[in-house]
Amino acid sequence: MNGNPDLRVKLGPLELKNPVMTASGTFGYGHEFEPFVDPELLGGIVLKGLSLKPMAGNPIPRIAETPGGMLNAIGLANIGIEEFIEKRLPRLKGLKTNVIVNIYGHSIDDYEELAKAFRGVEGVAALEVNISCPNVEMGGMIFGKDPAVSAKITEKVVKNTDKPVIVKLTPNVTDIRVLARAVEESGASVISLINTLAGMAIDIEHQRPKLANVSGGLSGPAIKPVALYQVWQAVNSVKIPVIGIGGIMDYRDALEFLIAGARAIQVGTANFVNPGATIEIIEGLKTYCLENGIDDINDIIGSLKKD
């Protein structure tokens, strides 16, 4: 070993210089963390979810703190793909890292159009498809809870893009394995999970929900055990690579996901608590490898022992 462990991992067709990425919605459009994080040091950055048209998002309050976590109901506020491609993407194009665009639609057709909109667009390394949004066609039912709809969306996106497709799963389902297999069979290159857990908090002083939207998505360390379990289940039910997300605060948390078999990880809420979290995780993984005589981070991935 030459003293510099190899942290590179492959996510299907994507090559990452290390397994650490940012999670969608927690890292803006890439430049907000400039004073703290050089994106070129990361395995990739996943941008805030984009829809066809700009969206204002939910009424306020949109966030609430909970024990060891936070709820958000941002309502997928975003600038829309047009403004993104025109104004934000040019600043990101030169970056020597994987810039991953997270997309979501209100209908299956939306997803198809989104895929087409990014076809041939340079500077976008992959699409992450967020299927954890309410389906307007189906009366607000969440797309990603239905394996058939999830498969359909995956198929449409895969068919209409020239980029690797990462499908991001919602954890609020009875059996994550069914969803994982459904999107694998429909052509996804990579699976990422988990999105947030559905949750709620009440302001007892005013007998009101703490979020204007009533319910929201729970993220942060509180959800780590649930995330890890679902990641482990997904890893064991599909052949495509899995990205682990959920409550990762430091390199030790990242290691749990890698050992469980995640090929890469995304850091979300931790960016708010410690803006340098991603960089510290990379450093931590490097030191861990050095101290344990590991030349290649891939040797850790999936190394979970069972009796």
Add this chain to the structure above:
Amino acid sequence: MNGNPDLRVKLGPLELKNPVMTASGTFGYGHEFEPFVDPELLGGIVLKGLSLKPMAGNPIPRIAETPGGMLNAIGLANIGIEEFIEKRLPRLKGLKTNVIVNIYGHSIDDYEELAKAFRGVEGVAALEVNISCPNVEMGGMIFGKDPAVSAKITEKVVKNTDKPVIVKLTPNVTDIRVLARAVEESGASVISLINTLAGMAIDIEHQRPKLANVSGGLSGPAIKPVALYQVWQAVNSVKIPVIGIGGIMDYRDALEFLIAGARAIQVGTANFVNPGATIEIIEGLKTYCLENGIDDINDIIGSLKKD
């Protein structure tokens, strides 16, 4: 108001002197907390889950601490109903509180037999039916994830008991409302939720699961937002009373569940952290009512305002 707010609530046929109970598996068979809690001060005590035959439980380690929570895979270790009825129940019979027996089976027939075993047995105020266990007949699939099976179990228990039936739901499902309605329609008197969230933790030093059972159930403050949301959903989809469970540490947490519409609450993991938690919650509710000019705790229940 005479200075002593009325904390009594009704759970269908059950009358509780206050809405605070213990959660199954966290309060043993009722006597373990004697130095800290006089069970007669509580609305009820729910005992450790009982099966037809004694069970040794899972190998060790069985518990692991997680951020703001804990995982357990006790494996429903218990003394079995025979020893319980002969040796433990007599000590509980005289208690002026609702002694609720929590039962679980490995097959639908087990549940039927369990119901019969407690028919006419004095000192048992109600049965709480835990349907969040792996179904041996169906290859380990969790009973409580399937609405049809949940309905069937409820039906069998209701038909074979002379006691009110509380059905306890697992949160690890796509839509809790479907489950809640299924057990309501099958004759449950009360619904309680949530049981633990499926989770996992890994010891990175040894690349092993922290639990010998690999996965376990997450409980404690970390899960409160998920629990509250599911309780609120259940309350809004059934007419029978709902008991709120999950991460309740103090009277403020209890109030969140009551405001969301839970008619009573159960305290689980908090008993480990603060053995007097249940008593403090009752005191806290009393003070809260006094300070807010509330004569009757029922005025708080379901008082959530939305615009």
Add this chain to the structure above:
Amino acid sequence: MIDQHYEIVFNRKITSGIFLLGFKSPHIASESSPGQFVMVRINEGIDPLLRRPFSIFDVRDKDTICLLYKTVGHGTELLSLKKAGERLSVMGPLGRGFSLPDEKLQAILVGGGIGIAPLHFLADTLKNRPIEFMAGFGKSGDIIPLEQAAGRTVGISIATDDGSEGYHGMVTGLLDEYLSRNIHEKDSVAIYACGPLAMLKKVSSIASGRNIPCQVSLESLMACGLGACQGCAVKILSQDNKTFYRHVCKDGPVFSSHAIDWSNV
């Protein structure tokens, strides 16, 4: 803007429920302007998880940042227990502060309760110019002794809701009276306000009524403080009467009061 651990120099009680915390950071000190804020990580662990935003109250000796804060919940209670010598992770300075008034304008600073915190830094910055500083509190017991916190003389007029000290009534009443009595040329003053939303709404309507420029510093729940999470949205009214969201942490916390959609307050 950076995130670093800084040494707490003091953390003392000013009056019941109000504390003054000073930490050493030449870097933040040199970059800060009035109205900006910092995000403080209360504990290294997960309890509480999120950082807490605090306005910069004072910059002393070019290296010490002072925060004036009120204990209102779990995070601020824990903060009040910190001792000198401990280190605190602080991110800042953040946000867009007050635009300083034109040379010709007189600044009127209107604070409500702990809202005086950012105004003090503004007052200090404008100390060689004529300003009028007024603040409202519930009752005399709630008054924050500003001079004691600031360690210097600060001319300030007090209003108390119950009249137990100073002007009897809300600080907005005091403002109205002051404007009626002293201000004749409509564009000779600018208002700077910070306090509860209801108060800011009233200040804004007073300013609108008299066509006086008015900047308000808003509070909002925040997760990132960097414009990344969109948690701290505030509804803005555009000139063609459309509403859209801006972010308190990045576009604010200071806004022109006329830009804000006050309809839901």
Add this chain to the structure above:
Amino acid sequence: MIDQHYEIVFNRKITSGIFLLGFKSPHIASESSPGQFVMVRINEGIDPLLRRPFSIFDVRDKDTICLLYKTVGHGTELLSLKKAGERLSVMGPLGRGFSLPDEKLQAILVGGGIGIAPLHFLADTLKNRPIEFMAGFGKSGDIIPLEQAAGRTVGISIATDDGSEGYHGMVTGLLDEYLSRNIHEKDSVAIYACGPLAMLKKVSSIASGRNIPCQVSLESLMACGLGACQGCAVKILSQDNKTFYRHVCKDGPVFSSHAIDWSNV
């Protein structure tokens, strides 16, 4: 047994990574016997959530309970930062401690590392009788200076794995040697051991081989400490060779070494 907040009288470093904490509780002091433990709530918040179990190391002046602990993780690190005067929620005494040896028996106390903690309380209780106290550590730098922690003279023989101080080898080697050299009548001694599981297994087999009664104090992850959660199970071997679970917190932490199923250690 009660759960109450007690005042910390001292909390000082004994050697690298080893601390001695004393708190005032006449109640726990009067009820404790050697081998029993307490459950300490490290923080009032949720970080960490669960209590931590610690053996009673010493009872001083009938009112002060001393815990000797090693910083091995988040909870013990936080505990080591507590200052005298702060209050600590402690539940105890808990569990079943050592059965004191018959008047005729000589007690041999065998500790591994921080495992000396409960043994010291036992040694102190037996101080007017002939006992042999031995303890093993990795190397001389790991040795816990027991006399310094106890504030009194305690005769103790040391073994270090690397031979850098005292007997060269494991404390089980020292035990074996001691028994071979000094013990002739098989039932004149009783062994009391606490330390890592592998060491306890070895002690147990030495004791079995010589037919010596042996009690071991076990550690286990614990949630409730009261026998309610069944988290702290330990596998017991019945006389007809069946295995079943008992609970370290309630049936233990002290068990007869012959009752334990060592096969998985």
